[in-house]
Amino acid sequence: MSRPVLEVRGLRAAYGRRQVLRDVTFNVAAGDVLTLLGRNGAGKSTTLLAIAGFVPNTQGEILLNGQPLCGPPHARMRQALGLVVKGRSLSGSLSVADNLRLAGVSRKELLELFPEMERRMTVAAGQLSGGEQQMLAVGRALLRRPQLVLLDELTFGLSPSMSRRVVDAVLAQAARDGIAVVAVEQHIHIAERIATHAAVIGEGVVRLHLHRDELLRRAAEIEAIYLGLPVDV
């Protein structure tokens, strides 16, 4: 079996003296989509931010193709990481065209994925609608041909049709280019639609690793972790 694109082992992260992640461990192979599940405040976003280098107090191993992923966020992005995290993936004061240029993504490529962005090229990213911002962020992150993409609640605040559109674009692009994806999700039914497998975080630890087929069948166990109840695994 070939080596996973992303290996996260014993990841610990803290804000000041508050330890949020105590032992987060998972792998993601090329073309796979891992969804991170867990209740509000479980540490899902912190896991993505720690992998991307935004949480200074982080320990444990993060390997990209067997090599340590380290340094400041921009260095990790150069090392083939794409990021769609609210407030961190776009330059709000720059136009759509300039955001693309910064990421080294051509306008043509974005328009192949999202033709509706054609008339928005000169608008500042911060003035786009939520759906448009997400289309631009997804285009920026995925069209650079990264090996790993981190997505935080991709569909949050989007209409059902826009959610489908953005999710389908991500899945198609990731499958085509063999990108490894880590997608934070709150909702088991969305996770079931997009994931190849899932990890459920509770009390700063991955409490459950599941294959997509098990997600709905084991929803009661997942919910017990959300509620902080003991689970037999």
Ligand SMILES: Nc1ncnc2c1ncn2[C@@H]1O[C@H](COP(=O)(O)OP(=O)(O)OP(=O)(O)O)[C@@H](O)[C@H]1O
């Ligand atoms: N910058 C920060 N400084 C201090 N504490 C933080 C910071 N960011 C997050 N936290 C705390 O860390 C914990 C985990 O937060 P995180 O945002 O990772 O959770 P989450 O699982 O993404 O939750 P949600 O589903 O609500 O987005 C929370 O208790 C939160 O209050």
Ligand SMILES: [Mg+2]
């Ligand atoms: Mg979050």
